[in-house]
Amino acid sequence: MFDRLKRQRPVARRKALLLDTAFWAVLAGAGIFAYGERAAAPSPVRDLALPLLVLAVAVPVSRSRPRTAVLLVGAVCALGLAAPVPAGSPYLLALAVVAFRLGTGTTPAGRALTALGGCLALDLAVCAVLRVDAVYWFYTVSMVPAALLLPWLTGRYRRARAALVRDGWDRARALEERQRAVAEQARLRERNRIAADMHDSLGHQLSLVALRAGALELSPTLTGADRADLAELRAAVADAVDHLRDTVGVLREPDAHAVRSQAAPPESVEQLVARARESGAPVELRRTGSGAGLAPVVDRTVHRVVQETLTNALKHAPGSPVRISVEHRRSRTSVRVSNPVPSPAAPPFPGGHGLTGLRERVRLVGGTFRAGPGGGGYEVLATLPDDVGPQPRPDPEPPGAAAGLVAARRVTRRRFALALAAPAALGLVALVSAVALALQLTGCVLRPADFAELRTGQPRDSFAGRLPDQEYAYVPDGVRAVPRPPATRCEYYRSNGNVLDRVDVYRLCFAGPRLVAKDVLPGRA
Known part of the structure; x- marks a missing residue:
């Protein structure tokens, strides 16, 4: 077995290496394609070589330390935002892959969410420090969380499903073993029942x-x-x-199932007493009421009470009269067996195994049992219900099963809530971000007609009502670097509210309160 495991390990390592190489090749191909599509002159080291090198480390590391891999790929994505001309990172696919592996691993949910939150915080910090365009804020608060949370949740679902299947097979094997154990216990119970019947019937005959x-x-x-x-x-x-x-006492055990499975007695109480009388025993039987409605298990119990007590009386008090009374009244049956005690020094029923079995049998059918001195001698009194409904005993759960079930339900509810709450929260964040972005971009738009009516030399107060309420805060560096008239203060506005693309920027430069220059600067530097 150990030799087989040793042979399997190199094979598994080769498969893992091939899979990681394929992942890296796909991710590198996406990065190379995006590098070639950039309009501005990209840096080969910063925009291509460094990300591919980091991915070559992060992909294999994601198997053993997925949180570290998430942070590494998150840094690669932030590197794209830190470029002179910010761009959406083509390595979101890599971020999704390592987040998926984080979900399929054994990392606790709290630590995993901390790593995902740290990755998102890094991108947000880069956006805040570099004051990137609003479209990249939207990209950071919508696309990056989607690439983190959704694959992570998918990985957790896959791991939970695999664990559920594995636990199901384990439970099936456990149930199969338990079924075999139940069958073996049934055979043992049947043997105990046969031993008990042999003791009762054969002992009575020998007496x-x-x-x-x-x-x-x-x-x-x-x-x-x-x-x-x-x-x-x-x-x-x-x-x-x-x-x-x-x-037989060594073999027999108290067994409720065996008592419930007894069939009707092979003979009646009258026949049992008649056989005892034929043997010369002074036995008196008195029956009142009708026992026609007795359940078979109750009828069998009445027979066993009379048989066991009569056997004990014939054995320990031979020759003494035995009085048996069976009374049926109000859905109850009372059995009373009494005889004089032969000697105060001699206990009437030594051993007590038969009376112990009778007490358990009577209790299982819902009756009461008492044995001891009474009526001028020794007396056994059993009171039984005429009808006994099915009383199956539930199988006892194994130790800790209830606590394990409660814990499993708690974990399932938490995972279900997380599976619903995370996409809902992500969608809410994306919606709020989209609304905020739309308000920001539409609130700094100067209409082309109003821009055309502006004349240099006009005081700002004369056309302040035509200007938007806020300036364009995320002017690209290439646009802001266009030379302006000296000793002037410039304001920037967007030419339209297009969210998905960069548009022309209107620049108004003031020297004191007067407009000295107005320029149309292309949105793409």
Whole structure:
């Protein structure tokens, strides 16, 4: 196995290297294409060589340290804004790729958002320091966040989906193993049930055999040797009952499912008492009411209560009368079995395994059970409902399952809210930025007709009402560098409100309060 893993590692490394090389080639091709399309004379080192070198480092680094890769590519994008003639960076695709890898990795959401926010803050700082054109402000607050957040969210979704599929297969395997364990437990429960029934039925039969041997031992027609043989037979049967109880007691376990799955008793209480009487046991049975509506599990429990207590009475108080009372009244059945205690020093039912099983059986069907001194001797009283509905026990969850489920739901809700909130916030920022950009660009527009009516030598107050409320704040450096008359103060206005392209700029130069020059400067330097 370790040899196979060693062989797989070089293959995986080669695949990763080929994939990173392909990514870098695509991103480099986009950068080279954009470099060739620039109108102004670009710098080969700043605009091409340096970005490609940074990408050659950032692409492989994005596998192990995706946050560092995001910051590196963000710096490359900011480099395009810092050029003498700002331009939208062609490396937004690279930014999207490393942001996607950041989402597919194991970086916590807080740290990932910190890295994305730092990348965006760097671009905004460059825009603020260099006072770039308004269109690049719009580019920075709309396109850059889109290239960061949307791929990151896509990567997180892919990682969450892969984890969900993997957890699903793990859960399927766990359920399959659990199903096998349940089947094995069912087999064990059935064996326990058979052992319990063998103990109850066979023990009862052996007790009757011992009782009949004791009765024959008193026959006047037997010789002393016959009586000795019968005494040995009775002692041997009693020992067999004890050994049977001890052996089966090791196997049997309290099991609610086995009790609920019992079928109807093979014989009635009357038949059980009749067999005991035939064996010479002084048993008295009194039944009141009708037991026709008893549920099978309740009928079986009544039979087991009578059988177990009768067996104990014949074993520990042989020859003493046993009184059995079964009363059906008001949807309840009461079973009372009593007999005199043979000796105050001898406990009536040593061991107590049979009574413990009876108590559990009665409790599972919704009844009550009491065994102890009463009525001038020893008494067993069981009260049962006539009908027992299905009472399936829920399977206990494994330790920590409830807490794990709550945590999983909390994480799912948080991811769902983030998946909705991030695009909504991004769209809101883009909308606000677009509105602000439109207001800014349309608020500094001087109409061509008003510009044509201006005459040099006019005081500014005479045409101040025709001028826009604000000046054009983001004049390109190439336009601002055009020579102007000395000792003058110049104002700049846009010739129209086109947002997507640079337009001609109107320059009005004043010497004191008078207009001394007006120029039309091309928007593209």
